[in-house]
Amino acid sequence: xxxxxxxxxxxxxxxxxxxxxxxxxxxxxxxxxxxxxxxxxxxxxxxxxxxxxxxxxxxxxxxxxxxxxxxxxxxxxxxxxxxxxxxxxxxxxxxxxxxxxxxxxxxxxxxxxxxxxxxxxxxxxxxxxxxxxxxxxxxxxxxxxxxxxxxxxxxxxxxxxxxxxxxxxxxxxxxxxxxxxxxxxxxxxxxxxxxxxxxxxxxxxxxxxxxxxxxxxxxxxxxxxxxxxxxxxxxxxxxxxxxxxx
Amino acid sequence: xxxxxxxxxxxxxxxxxxxxxxxxxxxxxxxxxxxxxxxxxxxxxxxxxxxxxxxxxxxxxxxxxxxxxxxxxxxxxxxxxxxxxxxxxxxxxxxxxxxxxxxxxxxxxxxxxxxxxxxxxxxxxxxxxxxxxxxxxxxxxxxxxxxxxxxxxxxxxxxxxxxxxxxxxxxxxxxxxxxxxxxxxxxxxxxxxxxxxxxxxxxxxxxxxxxxxxxxxxxxxxxxxxxxxxxxxxxxxxxxxxxxxx
DNA sequence: AGGCGCTTGTGAAGGCGTGCACAAATCGCG
DNA sequence: CGCGATTTGTGCACGCCTTCACAAGCGCCT
Numbered sequence: 001x002x003x004x005x006x007x008x009x010x011x012x013x014x015x016x017x018x019x020x021x022x023x024x025x026x027x028x029x030x031x032x033x034x035x036x037x038x039x040x041x042x043x044x045x046x047x048x049x050x051x052x053x054x055x056x057x058x059x060x061x062x063x064x065x066x067x068x069x070x071x072x073x074x075x076x077x078x079x080x081x082x083x084x085x086x087x088x089x090x091x092x093x094x095x096x097x098x099x100x101x102x103x104x105x106x107x108x109x110x111x112x113x114x115x116x117x118x119x120x121x122x123x124x125x126x127x128x129x130x131x132x133x134x135x136x137x138x139x140x141x142x143x144x145x146x147x148x149x150x151x152x153x154x155x156x157x158x159x160x161x162x163x164x165x166x167x168x169x170x171x172x173x174x175x176x177x178x179x180x181x182x183x184x185x186x187x188x189x190x191x192x193x194x195x196x197x198x199x200x201x202x203x204x205x206x207x208x209x210x211x212x213x214x215x216x217x218x219x220x221x222x223x224x225x226x227x228x229x230x231x232x233x234x235x236x237x238x239x240x241x242x243x244x245x246x
Numbered sequence: 247x248x249x250x251x252x253x254x255x256x257x258x259x260x261x262x263x264x265x266x267x268x269x270x271x272x273x274x275x276x277x278x279x280x281x282x283x284x285x286x287x288x289x290x291x292x293x294x295x296x297x298x299x300x301x302x303x304x305x306x307x308x309x310x311x312x313x314x315x316x317x318x319x320x321x322x323x324x325x326x327x328x329x330x331x332x333x334x335x336x337x338x339x340x341x342x343x344x345x346x347x348x349x350x351x352x353x354x355x356x357x358x359x360x361x362x363x364x365x366x367x368x369x370x371x372x373x374x375x376x377x378x379x380x381x382x383x384x385x386x387x388x389x390x391x392x393x394x395x396x397x398x399x400x401x402x403x404x405x406x407x408x409x410x411x412x413x414x415x416x417x418x419x420x421x422x423x424x425x426x427x428x429x430x431x432x433x434x435x436x437x438x439x440x441x442x443x444x445x446x447x448x449x450x451x452x453x454x455x456x457x458x459x460x461x462x463x464x465x466x467x468x469x470x471x472x473x474x475x476x477x478x479x480x481x482x483x484x485x486x487x488x489x490x491x492x
Numbered sequence: 493a494g495g496c497g498c499t500t501g502t503g504a505a506g507g508c509g510t511g512c513a514c515a516a517a518t519c520g521c522g
Numbered sequence: 523c524g525c526g527a528t529t530t531g532t533g534c535a536c537g538c539c540t541t542c543a544c545a546a547g548c549g550c551c552t
Contacts (some may be wrong), residue, residue, distance in 0.1 A: 020319045023538075025540090031458040032455075041511090060541070062540080062541055065502085095471075096461065114466070116355045164467065196302070207458050210366070211371070213436050214410065217410055218346055219276070220450045221433065226340075271510090308513095309510065319530085319531075321530050322519090323517040323528080493529085500548095501546080502545090504542090504543090511537105512533105512535085520527085521524100
């Protein structure tokens with residue numbers, strides 16, 4: 001039926017209770033709720049209704065209630081959700097209270113930006129090591145750290161307790177870096193390189209491709225334009241095979 | 247997703263529908279297929295099977311066939327897909343043959359990286375204007391362009407034919423920038439600021455939040471850690487609930 | 493204390509997406 | 523010319539996710 005966990009609040013014990021297996025879609029929204037909750041907390045709100053939080057997070061209120069119900073009953077009927085309590089709960093579920101150590105590989109154009117992105121530090125992550133394969137980059141200081149050669153990756157992962165690796169290299173180098181990360185013991189990878197990574201089971205990979213997002217928008221632009229215009233015009237160039245008739 | 251569509255299905259379809267309304271999930275995968283196809287084209291492949299292309303794109307082959315079937319029959323049974331033809335088709339559907347003009351607002355940490363990201367230019371987009379609200383930034387050259395003040399946005403959108411705007415500002419400024427973009431006539435927005443944007447119907451917004459991806463990975467790390475920490479059996483089926491030993 | 497209004501939590505229904513399995517179609521070869 | 527090997531295109535079933543609608547629960551006010 002439902003997971004009921006009473007007594008073991010995350011603030012009191014560091015023990016690991018049973019893990020509710022949340023739907024993947026819910027997990028992806030929890031960070032959004034968390035951000036909205038932090039905003040609310042800053043404005044002094046102590047409680048918030050599902051309607052209010054849903055609006056702040058840009059989702060449907062029913063969806064939000066169902067999402068939160070998966071982690072337990074942390075709301076009060078007739079009142080709403082306790083902001084501070086919910087923040088603690090979500091941060092605990094996401095494992096953000098551990099301030100995970102992150103390694104960033106590739107300090108090129110994008111890597112520089114990521115190394116300096118304060119959104120990581122402010123939301124529970126510490127970039128503790130920077131790597132690059134280019135000897136020219138190695139040794140340079142960047143945002144309080146020194147760029148190290150990628151050969152030192154295995155050593156650094158152990159020393160710093162790194163569990164997450166971020167790949168910001170060109171596509172051609174990404175697979176090799178991923179292999180190195182996995183070999184070093186990293187079990188989660190965030191990949192910014194435009195390519196498919198092959199990793200063993202048990203390693204999680206998430207991909208962010210900036211150009212893909214633009215291409216999706218481009219499709220919608222194209223669609224919108226074709227609707228406002230007079231339909232009928234088509235053919236990119238090679239329009240031959242028609243599925244109609246015989 | 248974070249965009250709303252008002253799907254009006256016109257009953258008046260005289261000829262071949264210029265625009266098949268593809269499932270959203272399919273659209274999101276087309277750019278991935280396109281990238282894989284370009285890689286294949288570079289290696290000299292003229293045709294590719296659904297199995298091969300699916301592997302290169304990191305998806306199931308049945309899914310790929312179904313996706314491609316939505317845009318028409320561009321494969322040959324017993325042979326596979328013509329690489330060049332499929333590239334043309336997908337690029338046409340995505341509207342990439344128009345090399346859309348893109349405006350980038352916010353040339354801070356992330357904005358710098360985006361302005362220099364060559365993945366945009368190589369995949370059908372032209373960043374034609376850079377904007378910032380900070381007077382200190384205005385006038386500086388960046389990647390062949392000059393940073394302009396955001397007040398000139400409306401003018402530039404018209405002059406350059408900009409249809410897509412990219413927001414790389416702090417969260418506090420994002421909504422105002424979005425309003426400016428919409429007012430200037432932009433109908434698609436890619437938002438890197440960690441906040442919810444409110445836009446009128448007909449405007450598409452896609453959001454990329456770098457920290458959210460890390461938080462999702464963090465959850466899986468947390469989950470994996472809690473599973474390995476349980477002594478005894480680690481069978482996923484046997485583990486039901488309330489294994490909290492006290 | 494009791495009723496009333498408000499909000500959560502959830503059962504149920506519908507829609508969407510995925511993956512299997514197979515018929516249809518095409519090419520190469522004897 | 524026909525047959526077999528190969529691969530596409532798709533009907534179908536299943537599972538996940540979303541959304542609606544409402545009962546259950548909580549606090550406040552009289």
